[in-house]
Amino acid sequence: IGFCSGTGDMLKVVERYTAARPGNALERFLPALRAVVGGDSHEGLGDAFTEAWARVADDTAFRRAQDAERDETYFDPAVARAEADGLSALGQFVYYDAFVMHGYADAKGTVGFRTIRAEAVEAADPPSRGGDEEAYLDAFLDARVRAIRQEPSHSDASRVETAQRVFVHEGRLQLETPLVWKVYGESFRIDGP
Template sequence: MKHRRLALAAAAALVLTGCSGAASGSPEKGLDDPANKDIAMQLVSSAENSTLDWKAQYGYIEDIGDGRGWTAGIIGFCSGTGDMLKVVERYTAERPGNALERFLPALRAVDGSDSHEGLEDAFTAAWAKAAADPAFRSAQDAERDDSYFDPAVERAEADGLSALGQFIYYDAYVMHGYADAVGTVGFRTIRAQAVAEAEPPSGGGDEEEYLDAFLDARVAAMREEPAHSDTSRVESAQRVFVREGRLQLETPLVWKVYGESYRIDGS
């Protein structure tokens, strides 16, 4: 990955060593470390798909009633927010004549709405079937990285955040998007509210205090949307990791989302 690693304060490093049992001086790994990225995807999948098997979600598609139309794929690309359109455009550039290409005009027409017009059963069937094509899976991976994972990790690194903080930013990007939209509060506003309450580590602040402030702002944003009013994704998962001091996503990670329990053990 392209991101430049930012060093955290020595005191934070001591806390991390004590929690993880790693040898003194062991280098910290960010969310773009392959093992951490896989953990991040499992955590997101537990909330988005009620399973840790995120690699089985490329063909997932349903309307979850959140006003964003179809929600689909590994992080919940939506027909109403433009990222589903980008996935199909990427796929078509790599695989011209694929079964989803004919739905591009309809995807462009419904962008910004919850409409299914032109995207009925034939579309959902084509999406599910396309999941068997490596080019379609690669298109989803690329859109995830370019629009969500990479910018979230880059912003978190600039704020001096550890792997856990980077994940917390990434999950907020996935659910809320970067900017505010009608009826929603985006990542940019959530972060601004957090910075107003607590200094991030890059400014000399305590990371756990800052992450608590960010999660407070995120919970408030979630409660603005009836479809996302269940805040267990934060309160019984991410908040737990912060309070346990698992700043490097040290396993085992144990959490609950929407009443279901999950666990990731170390390799």
């Protein structure tokens, strides 16, 4: 279901969408979404919710609601933190991916971006503090892999080890092409514009 990490994200998207398009197919699920936020329950959602989400997936108002939530919750804070740490385009991507996968703060059974970054800063100075960016990103990715391995739903660290870390070691701090990587056993390549 889109980029959403959990029911809290879904709730915000549906609230945004409903404000833009009252009476949409997801609006009736707002009470159930509010009731399950912060827990493991999906009571009141299930197949009917998934089917309604699929029905509205191509609605431009729904897409705008998802984009706005993505930007506000993940993209904008990740880029702002990366810029404050003096990181390049690669660092911004690394931070954004961590925000999406882990969220900002720790939750029950998870390690969030804030903790991952704190561990990285203990191991290496970011460029904003005079540190070497590649060394700092390696420290961040080390902390991230430890976090991934603590979470049963995210135990595969290939998105870090065979993509992001490869770019760090190749010195592609501005994501210079060609970019060649693997994720979850699949190979990818971007040759440029």
